[in-house]
Amino acid sequence: MSVNPKAGTGFSWWTRSGLTPFSLALWLVLALIALLIIYPLGLAIVYEYDNIVASFHSRLDGPLSRTVPTVILNTLIVVFGATTIALLIGSFLAWINERSDASLGFMGQLLPLCALIVPPVAGVIGWAVLLDPRAGLANFALRNVLDVFGITMRTGPFNIYSMWGLVIITSLYTVPYVFLVVSAALQRVDPAMEEASRTGGAGPLKTMMRITLPAIRPALAASVLLGVISGLSLFSVPAVLGAGARIDVISVYIFRLLQAYPAQTGPAITLSIGLLVLVQVLLVVQNMVARPGRNAAISGKGFRATPVRLGKLRWFAYALAVFYLLATAVLPILGLLLVSLQPFWTPAVNFSTLTLANFNFVLFENRQTVSALINSVTLGFIVASFNMLVTGTFALHFARNGKARKLADILTGLPATIPHTVIGVAFILAFSREPLRIYGTTTILLLAYIVMTLSYAARAAASAAASIGGELSEASRVAKASDLRTLFRISLPLAMPGLVAGWIMVFVHTVGEVTASAFLSGTHNPVIGRVLLDLWNFGNFPQVAALALVVTAISTSLVGLMLYVTRRSQRVTTS
Amino acid sequence: QAEIPAELVEAAKADGSLTVYTNIDPALMEKLSSAFTAAHGINVDIQRQSSSALAQRFMAENDTDNTIADVYYSTDRAFHDDLFAKGLFSKVEDVPGYAQWPEEAKSEGTITIGYNPYSLVWNTDLVPEGLTSWEQLNDPEFEGQVILTDPRSSVTSNQFYKMLHDLYGDEFLEKLGTHATYSPSAVPGIQQVAAGAQAIYAPGIHQVVTGLAANGAPLGESFPEPSISSNNVASLVAKAPHADAAKLFVAFLMTREAQTINNFDGFAPIEGIENTREMPQIVNIEPADAMAASEKIYQLMGLQ
Amino acid sequence: MTAAPRVSVRNLTKVYRTRRGSHVALDNVSLDIDPAEFVVLLGPSGCGKTTLLRCIAGLEEPDSGEILIDGKVVFSSRDGIYVPPEKRNLSMVFQSYALWPHLSVLENVIYPIRNSGKSQREAAPLAQEALEKVGLGKFSAAYPGQLSGGQQQRVALARAIVSGDGLVLFDEPLSNLDAKVRERLRLELLSLQTQIGFAAVYVTHDQVEALALADRIAVMDVGTVAQIGAPEQIYDHPASRYVADFVGSANELEGIVLSVGAKLLVKTAFGEIESANFPASMSVGQKVAVMIRPEHCNVAALGESENLITGRLTRSLYLGAVRQHFLETDGGELLITTQAPVTADSDGTLTVTCASHRVHVFAQGA
């Protein structure tokens, strides 16, 4: 019997918060992570305080007042345009895969993840190589075809260096987030709701638009939020395409502010705070949309869905899936492959000059690449495992504790709103001095990656936790298992598929990260993003392409292995 | 060529190694450092980043008392001057060979190791007849096919556009602003010209062009006059952990051996180096003036 | 009957193919349902009730056979016809209600009317009227999440009847509710059906519910219809041991026919038992199954002589309206139910009797 000497006073709080030694440890870990976010940023703000104040003035009447509004407008167009397109494509793909007879099953689940596995920097270069208005391989081929029909063009027909190019390529990288969230929601919504609509006289399309999608509104809101966050921090796409199109978006703009000498840290941090506010506003909006009681609940009973017969639409669905696959993975990879085999990038492919020299260079001659690969993959592994373990444990352990969850939500949502560049600079400032002098080591990268991917990990963990019925862990408690044992024997294994999805997301993000790596990585702690950037700045396209392909191959095989292993263990229990 | 005193070599060997911060082509740096190691048995750690990232990093390290760099060897002349003025770079007078070095290629805090006059680069398939003058950038024939280094990317590019402004006036830049697109740096930009994505690049960097042309890229290059040159300058870091090795390395850069490596098919500050070229006429634009004019230039070129 | 049937199911077969092999969920099932008839599909879990219902609704596509609704072929494997659910002019009430959580109660009910081409103006009063009918007129602005289970159920009902379709399908609509609510809703449902006159196909595994609601009951065995008929017929004249067992409790014994006549005399573990309820083709010496329902056994009054069984009263359960008693006899345990309490004799035994027309005999294996 545990008797609290201060009877009646601290009692309610103590027990209601569910504080056991284990949860205390969890809170401690979370507090450390919080410190990892707040300490560098706080330091950056303190350090740059005068600059920030000054930048407010320059925002009002200085040179920034002329550029910033355009940059913000561009950013809004790109991010919301991309999110809208991704919402359409992503939820449609999710619906096809979960509900229709055009489902591709396991393949269909993997498909939208392709975009995540090909690092955006590789994908966007692939697309630039394909759709450059003059030298694009695809444009070149198309022009040759059109020439046969007597249509002669010197440029085009497509121009990737345009607002459209920017929006569409950005949207390709937003689709996976929408897809993951929406299919998870669809798996939990009782298909009887849709069948009721069918017998109520509505066709499949109308049912989807009027019933299915509105019923999963919270999931849609969540995916919009994820999409906006990822769109805001996506750097490589606007960096590569925006320059050619002369369109500045905020992530590139902040990068440039910080890269200038002397660095304009003040304005950069001010703009970052603006981003933070925007994301917090969206969070509030999302909470309002997800008003309780009006949305599809997770039904406790098992159900089965009969796939919706799409008829001729089925081919349209297949076409969309194939098109998406082509757009995110196949075509850019083919483009990259072709370029990586050339001595220099040229649309007029001369097969006699194709060479493996670039692979040879990036893998063997460039001393940095191998250690960068090892570092990146190791870091990806550690960061993904650590973040999923912490956020997963937290989400599962506090599944029924609303207040704890809300606090964790706010905390883990924070890093998503901070541009990677800011994180890079803040980390240099914070960790090059006592008490933690780790600048130039792999540890500083580890900490930075942990912070940067925390939000993705937390979202994935939350949705994984939400899919487990509360009674399963309660049954374990009643069966005399401590909360720790309950977690490791019951909750974690059950949440595994969702956690694995999150793991993959974090892993791929870490391996493909470019921006903060540029700041924090050097010759002593090289990572892939850094080496890619070097090759981009000082080497040549074919080398960049070769390395991007190597990274893609490694990510794909690791992710494939991960899926294979977890699915195998999963199959035992569900067959 | 001055003798390198034995005491300096001894002291440098006692340092054991040194770190060079640079933004110069890694292949070249590789060759230089191997030659140095072969000559003196001292290892060189090369930290290579783009000039602004490098500057940031150096400053951050300095601010937190973490200085790693011994030698700063970059094309960012303005940065060198600035840091020397702030006392972060030390005087280079007592580097062996300084006295003999040409006057125009040295200052109190910097030694110019090589010249990189800006060039005009074109795709020989798209511009078969070639180019000779900066003015041709605005030739209507090439509208939309010209790619320029983003004026905002560095002070040296500020200097280049200031020169154009001084030569041809407001209208020229305004027209150029509507006529061309921008690349964040020369390396990807010249590759786009090689690929035929664009016809003309300016201001070009000779080493990048020769590298691509060696692979068969259809690139042509000329050095219009007047031009400005982005020079490879070396400085000694004041708080260098390996001050003697640093001094030895800079001295080494001034030797014939290093000059031959550094300026192959390029432009050397001293006479008589094999495989070097004749310098075009250079105008001197002070970095401070260039920065002062940058606002106006951005505006003219439609960047603000 | 003279009217054309509302639904005709002919030789329907449906096979589910899964990783572990295939499962015949419906095996050559045929069934006719008349206009305004209330047919209940009754059977144990997994026998194919839901599958049949979903085939009629068009939510599942059978492998072979034909389905006609109002004389129109909506499915035919031979002619390759498949009419999707939204074109079949029927309504369905789902076990989970399947209300749309993002629409208000009124909007839920309006939805099917709008789908049949009516304007919002026409639809709203119709929906309101339907809600009044199920006693939820006041709740039209509420959202499903704000209603109790029983109220949600009634919204689902209103939504199904509102479009005035001649056929309404029910998949265990009451199984989530407590007994009192269930009983009330059963009565409401019946009176709505009389009032509106739709044909109903109602799936349940609750025997009492089936008996209370049905004009005809189709008792299903795995994939097939074991017997179809009026409730009394099913309960009092089950065609097989399976049906007899499924539609109510039963004491089952094995026996051998001793003599055949107007009545059948069977030797069982409980002694010799007379039955007036047996199939035509019985012969002496045949092995048979004997079934006696607990509620057909009464405590034997003095002088009664028909089918007397004596046993020790081991346990009495009080179930409120009725009582269950367990009698231990030499031949095994006998369950009887009575309305009145029962007292054992001084030696703890009890003698019960069962009228011979209440004793069912089936050939072994039937």
Next chain:
Amino acid sequence: MTAAPRVSVRNLTKVYRTRRGSHVALDNVSLDIDPAEFVVLLGPSGCGKTTLLRCIAGLEEPDSGEILIDGKVVFSSRDGIYVPPEKRNLSMVFQSYALWPHLSVLENVIYPIRNSGKSQREAAPLAQEALEKVGLGKFSAAYPGQLSGGQQQRVALARAIVSGDGLVLFDEPLSNLDAKVRERLRLELLSLQTQIGFAAVYVTHDQVEALALADRIAVMDVGTVAQIGAPEQIYDHPASRYVADFVGSANELEGIVLSVGAKLLVKTAFGEIESANFPASMSVGQKVAVMIRPEHCNVAALGESENLITGRLTRSLYLGAVRQHFLETDGGELLITTQAPVTADSDGTLTVTCASHRVHVFAQGA
């Protein structure tokens, strides 16, 4: 009883605070459960049954009051004691079974034994034995997803009884099953309880289930215990109109007391009715509620005179074991149930009688 109670619940109050305000789910509830006693919590949806059960299990923390298990305080708001579920030495069967889908049947059952410190070697045979007891010995290697609902239910049962705890909590464990399976499992559960001798707290909203299982029934009204007692007592002597109504069907009438004596004479819409079952404090002229259960009404034999009610027979429902009949009288509708069929007189009317000790009278509002 002399033995100390297994569970004592004292003045338990639990308030849920939500955005829309607070809801008193338990309001000063007290309850004692003896060792080896089977107590059923019966009440309509939302009355707080699950909440009470979860408070006992430690899954929910009450706002005030005390809970003792085997004399040990496991919760006390006054002394600031809260013992977490894993330290309370009890087992629970969840409504959704809550089997762990990633563990095999055997592993599911082993889990609680391992948690109480036993080695895998000791645990496995115990678990196997428990599975044998519920008739699932052969299924130990299967996964829950491969079992039918009834089998899953029995695994949950095995898991609950395996650790030999003196207290097992059940939250509507049978409500997902069909009537036949439910009946069988009820009997199994009772015999397991007799055999093992645990105290059981069993939540249900099914009256028949409560009556069949309980040693004592606690009928709950919103947040409070309305009556607690043996099944007969609850059914035959309900303490209030609420209890009477909830534990079975009832015809309810309003009336005015005409005279008080050994029997009470009440004027109702059905005429004057005599009752021998009424509270002590009745006075002439008082407004009362009269309740007559359908199964206590019999067709009046000739010469019977007690509480005669005549009405027109409008509808008879055949429910198999019993029949329901609706009688339309001047005072309203009367429901009666009989085992035998009923035939109306030639004019379509029927006269029924109800023994006066079967007529319950309550003060209005009780």
